[in-house]
Amino acid sequence: MTTFDTIHDDPIASRHGQRAGRRFSLPQFIRRLPMGLALSWLVLAIAFLWAVAPWLFTSYNPLEGVGGEQLRRPDASHLLGTDALGRDLYARIVYGAVHSLTGAFVAVALGLVVGTSIGVIAGSVRRRVDDAIMRLVDVLLSIPPLMLSLSIIILLGFGTVNAAIAVGVTSVARFARLSRSEVVRVRRSDYVEAAFGSGGTFAAVLWRHVLPNSLTSVLAIAALQFGSAVLQISTLGFLGYGAPPPTPEWGLLIAEGRNYISTAWWLTTAPGVIVVLVVLAANRVSQSFGKVAA
């Protein structure tokens, strides 16, 4: 089609009507109730503060319990009760933030950097190399991700960072596929051709145009992946591959607290709710990012 585009549509209708009308009814919802987004940011901000300055939030020692104080119900002195060793659960959650958040961050960063590099290379090079790389990505996808994670943990040894690496590896394929398709999409655009047409070298065009324009949606996915990484690390804890004690990593708290579910429900419920809140907040914020980018 070489004739008219849809530019003759009324611009306001096309710019606002279509987007706000149906496609983004959720943000519309948030905009009408900006509390949702504000709350999400608040949750993330608190989690971040917990990670950098946990001592501001609690005076209890998260690692050392008090004999005789074990398995206390939540009350005024122990907001969320205590665990089997008499350690304050709230303090453990606060001090655990740094482990969980760095874990998730490392996992996402690994998937993002490695996966995106693979995807960008695949999307930029000639078809044959692209095919070969994408077959390898297929291979990565075809191995059950959990098995891959467990194998990597066994190889690297237990620990927050190693668990994060194990989780991150499983998202490499996903990031690779996404970034490749984005790169391919961007490469087909007129402005990339125009950049070549105005004498751009391959590297220059890749750096100036292809990368910045293809990474937007990759970054939106990265924010989503952040929440998912917290969950995956916690699943590893459940399967007995979590960080070594007494690390108060959130996933581990949920996983270990589950044994007390009928006697001390707060041990698994409190960290569970925290994780749900943080993941929800991360999702909500990532959606709002996606909107801005779109």
Place this chain on the structure above:
Amino acid sequence: MTTKLKRLALTLATLTASGLFLPGAFAEGAGDPVKGGTLIYLEQQAHTNLYPPAGGFYPNGGILNQITDKLTYQNPKTLEIEPWIAESWTVNADATEYTFKIRPGVTFSDGTPLDAAAVAKNYDVFGLGNKALKQPVSEVINNYERSEVADSQTVKFYFKKPSPGFLQGTSVIGSGLVAASTLALPFEQLGDATKIIGSGPFVVDSETIGKELNLKAREEYAWGPAKLDHQGRAHLDGIKYIITGEDSVRIGALLAGQADFIRQVQAYDEKQVEAQDYQIYAPSTRGVNNSVVFRPDNPLVADVRVRRALLHATDAKEIVTTLFSANYPQATSIIASTALGYRDISAKLAFDPEKAKALLDEAGWTVGANGLRQKDGKELVLTAYESLPQPQNKETLQLVAQQWGKLGVKLTVLAGDSGSRIVDDLDPLKTPVSPAMVGRADPDVIKSQYYPKNRDVLRQKGGQSDKVQSFADDKLNGLLEALTSEPDREKRFAIAGEVQDYVVDQAYAIPIFEEPQAFAGAPYVQGIAFEAVGRPSFYSTWLADH
């Protein structure tokens, strides 16, 4: 805890401690045994291998104890050895020759007779192993030489050296008798329960590997231990073992009425079980106590003063009161107070942080800037892997770590995968500290635990690990050898006491508590019995109306 509960728990503790778990002990007032019904038994882990000497692993033993009979029966109350498949026996003076008279008319479930030849065949395998079939030697049999079938009902065993523990050894789960067809299978095929042919009151009916095992009662069974009240076939029609790994699911299912009997009840769940009038069973394992042992080959713990300091820095009482219940008595020796040959050496185990500090100072370990003890530029940082089968071991080790931390000693607790754990556990440099326990109602158990050719918990040179540089304690090994070959009972017990003193004097081990096997059962489950080290026997069990 309400006073009522406290009293109940106390009673239970006394019962456990005095080994009062007799068949029918809880049947009081419940009327006559009811025949029939299937017991639903929730097991934490799947069985791994049903080669009888592998019965020390609780899931294995819990099955083997129902489907196999033993030559002798150890009375859990008196710990005396009583007749079972063997009607009578004689032992020569230096315990190198044992002669057993076999009860006539006993058959395996495949119809083959359990006679002297069958018994001889079993013990030849247990005592010598079978390389071709990869069947290993049983740890309860020491110095075995050969068997001799005198006649169809008489079998005689010869030993290279005195083997006084052998008689008790014939009563343990690891000595369950199986048919020739089972012994002919290579070791790896013995994971299949349907291939295990025994003579016990139950036979394997069907199995879903890793999930479920169904036993059914053997109608013609008529050769239970002679001194039991209950004779003839089992009361139950069958037992359904269901593997349920989640602690919360096992306990929840029991209390919700979906299961009748469960193994591995954690101390923190005891209260809610009792609150609903369900029964906690915590038979003692009567063996080496739940302890923390050192690997002196590691230079950090090579100095006895360091080990002794850590022993005095460990507050076993705090651990027991924080994490456990009255069913878990604080240790007073390296073996349980209900074990044979026990000697109370609690005075040597006292919690004394001041003494600990002094010992460390004396050994040259001074507190550095970061609060950790150091010497010659090295910090006193130790590592231990948690042991999954031991109750709340991760929590126990964390408490130990807390206690040692107050002295400036760091204990890192690892929860590794099985591969790393096993590989690292063989290397004293990587795991200078390790949790340890083993159950068996004979002083031989101490040798099982410490002897380099057996479990070798201290990791001596020439033992299980080729990573050990130099450590070996000949005095300890000599004592252990004497312990297993001293035919005289009193002298044996004296040696056992000496070993206990020696191990604690050397501070090779820090005993913490006497480990029971904790089970829970619905109120209508009657007649639960346990063999001497806490594996359940469902032979006399019955289900009251409910």
Place this chain on the structure above:
Amino acid sequence: MSGSNVPHPPVLEVENLSIAYHDGTAHRGVVHEISFRIDPGEVVALVGESGSGKTTTAQSIIGLLHANGRIDGGSIRLNGTDISRWSDRQLDAVRGAKISLIPQDPASSLNPVKTIGAQVGEILRIHGVASGRDLEAQVISLLERVGLSEPALRARQYPHELSGGMRQRVLIAIAVALKPQLIIADEPTSALDVTVQKRILDLIDELRTEYGTSVLLVTHDLGVAADRADRLVVLQGGRVQETGATKVVLAAPRSAYTRQLIADAPSFSAVVRKAPGTARAVPAASDNDVVIVDGLVQDFVRMDGNGKSFRAVDDLSFRVRRGTTHAIVGESGSGKTTTIRAIVGFQKPTAGRIEIDGTDLSELRGETLRQFRRKIQLVYQNPYGSLDPRQTVFDIVSEPLLNFGRLARPARDEKVRAILSRVGLPEAALDRRPHALSGGQRQRVAIARALVLDPDVVVLDEAVSALDVTVQARILDLLDELQRDLGLTYLFVSHDLAVVRQISDTVSVLKDGRLVDGGSVEDVFERPGSDYTRELINAIPGQKRAALV
């Protein structure tokens, strides 16, 4: 055909209609108190450029405003009844039966996964007019009526198996199925080739006459409106600028805006931008030819994997003299885009020779090809897609200079500013991003980017097609000016013969990859050498007006 003094009440009467879009707290009025009416059997054209509110008005009449659009005031009376406040449920009975729609883009206006027959039959089924065999028969007769060959086969086919023109016929069949009183034709031919456009408009006229239906023709193209409408409603910025009988408005426009529109519409334009006497003669081969295309053949391997190739361009030759404008004209699929992509070096020709300013393209590879790009620059059709949305105008225009990196930063800045002011962009635009610019401004940026390297040849690929007429006229003025000042050579690709006639010196007419006509613009337009060229010229809309004036 005029219905000005018919006693019947009007089919549609729009009075003081105001519509606004609400976006959260934002509120933007797009239609302000407009009024017009449509009498039975009448064609009324709603004419306006982007942002005029014409599509919004049309959507409001059929009750399909976007979710955030709201009628703030006024009335829409259908046969005297105000339907502007009706619920969806009430409107469902009106839509399709009394008012129907011919949409703008036939390519996306049919459900790709349903057969043609099902989609035509659907309207009959919804309104309970027919079912079963009867329905099938009606569908086939409808398809036949709109001029589709083999209607029974078409009914079983899926949209992608039909050409754009055929699909628009299917949509017309749907629109007329229930013989509605009013058909809203929203830019019904904008997405079609000129020859197809004419046939479709003829069909709508024919059916309208036959059924006595009124038509609201929404269009940006004054030529189309002039040819087809009884009355015009000229909209600008959501307000009615002028309304009246077509011939009156065209002959004597009252508003300045209408006058501007008429002046800028190429199809009406008597203006020939070329100064007389410049290269009007058929160019013979000369040393001054800056572009030489000789026997160009371009084959493509089909992507469906059977390995067969198809020939997009077949033995094409032409020459362009320095400083002139050469137009390449053709409809979609004629191979014009393929040709210019080979000329600018984006794809290697299968056969033939291309020479730009003495350089044979076939010898260029890698770095030599990159260096060659300074000689020839391409301006794309779509200024929305050809500018990186993340770059500022300054980045975009300075990038080619960076690529050849000879200039120091201050010199570069100066050059960028100079070229931007040359193309008529304000200084303030320098650090804006494309989305903050209007369509015309964007195309100016694209032109600036092309010119910043001082190329000899600029290839303009439908470079003004996507723009509003008034904007288009300004860009054409600019191009003309630049050519005169800088001595540029243009290769001008277009489907719009009216524009081509205005600005070109020479022309090549392509059909199915072959050259069917070529030579000077005058020759080709006055004495077309092929039937096809004649057909193209006849299809240029606005000729009725030419006859009128």
Place this chain on the structure above:
Amino acid sequence: MSGYLLNRLGQALFVLWAAFTISFVLLQAMPGDAILIKFQNPELGLNPQQIAEIRASYAADSAIWVQYIQTIGRFLTGNFGYSVQVGVPVSTMLAAHLPATLKLASLGFLLAAVLAVVIAFLSSLTPFAWLRGAIQSVPSLFISIPTFWLGIMLIQIFSFRLKLVPVINPGPWQELILPVITLAVPISAPLAQVLVRNIDDVLTRPFVAVARAKGATRHWVLLRHVAKNALLPTLTIAGVLFGELIAGAVVTETVFGLNGIGGLTGRAVGSQDAAVLQAIVVLSALAFVTINLIVDLLFPVLDPRLRTKAGATA
């Protein structure tokens, strides 16, 4: 077409081989091995020499490349070897564990699809913006809950507190109720999100306006025009979801004590049962390539645009 199929088969074989090789290398690199884990057991009292002998008897002492060749050879003849840990042939184990997982995974996927469709359609049909926002937040909530935690909670609430479904000794279908819900919840979330996005996307397309202009109601348009167009692209994430399904199955089966491949995987990793793990990897890679192949072959059947090549002109 046959050329295409051959090409795809070649790719599938490559993926299988590579997955096999990668897992082989990973398993070899792990500390310890199945034999050590099983036999370095204090209950067995084996000394290092005996363990070495056992290793020799499993032929696990030969050079790695020899083992690699041998294992590939065995796999090619359909012999998956023996599980060191359990002591039964791997093929027997797979046969015993596969049915439960197939049932769980297919029902879980089905329920997830139903949940996703319900969420997506409810959100586009609801007339209130706040309700739509709430419904569209459900998938976010679903993916924020750890699967194992959900399973344990479901058991506690529905089995132990409300006593609606037994988890111990349940009937053949009863035993699937809670696990299927547990598995379906996290799987339904991405499906629902993609579906909501697709529906919103399709709703903006001109043919929807055309259908509305015919007088079709919102429901009519949603069911007859939007549904199929929105569902089709959802198929493309089937391959990705497969991985999640397996991961979910491991956790679900572990929580509920189901006897499936997932639980088996968990245990086999724990005991480094190489033969079992290799077989599972090959099996799941096979399932992965098959699912993707089926999806690719199914597309032309479901989408007429891919069925026939470009048709008539003008």
